[in-house]
Amino acid sequence: MKKLIIASITALSLTACTDKIGYVDNAKLINGYQEKIDIKAKLDVQVTNYQKKRDSISQALQAEVLAFNKQAESLPESTRKKRYNGLFQKREILLQKLTKEEQELKAETQKQLDSLITKMKKNIREYGKKKGYSLIIGANDSGNLLYGSESKDITNDVLEYLNQQYKNK
Template identity: 25%
Template sequence: MNKLSFPLAILAIVLSIFTFFYLNTSSELVYVDVNKLMEGYERTKVVRADFETKAKTLNANVDSLMVDWQNELKLYEKERSSMSKKELELKQQILSNKQQQLNNYQQAIQKQIQEEDKKATQTVINDINDYVKEFGKDNGFKIIFGASGGGNIMYADDVSDLTEDILKGLNAEFRGKE
């Protein structure tokens, strides 16, 4: 029995040392600040500028139609005293229909703007996620947490923050694609 306990003790020590070093190197926890990545990523600025231009154009179309409708309404109010009852009813019906169409168009444009915003944001998020995934693989990280200020990471040592490293690489990759 004594002959068996010495090799078991040696095996236990070797296993303990292996486990200690393996767990210490493979369980390093790191994170990135998602908000900083979104704000610091150069493509975010480009995508936002494109989106804002598109949204302004769409809103300008709605504003132009609204001004036209308001001018038509003012003209109606000036001329209504000289109109017959039938003409008044017809003009009111036309103005009411135009207002309804304008409201429907405005709602459709707002929905389109929201969808464009969501699509643009998702494009940036996909870029960031893809880059972080590759960065993690290339640097041997098993997990990279994303902190967004919502309380999912309440404290982390600055050494664990990969945000700046990832942001530099992400922007360099984006500049290379332009």
């Protein structure tokens, strides 16, 4: 009976040793992934265009307010109130439009990043299957991997695979 238990433990140990395990540095992986770099560049252009538009609108409205302030004292009170209310209303409408545009930009950014992460996970699974890995762990700053031997770090290989997959599509 003892020999059977020892043989079972030995067999389990040998089976466990044959599992191929690796880990990747999530931050290095995402920051080095060419598709993410391309998406970020595209989104940066959109953000810059939004900021220019917002600044331009803000400056135009500010110039309109300054011009109104110069004229305000010479206008009858009813006209002054009417123009002031018009400017205030215009400001509110512009702020709503800009806020909506900013929210749409944020939503688009999140959508693209979510899609990117989904694609990366799929490609990492493919990589793992092709290379015979039974487990690939993602290491990040939250400490889900406290230590891993450098020989188990497959970040560069996975990154090369991901970038090749992106390049081929």
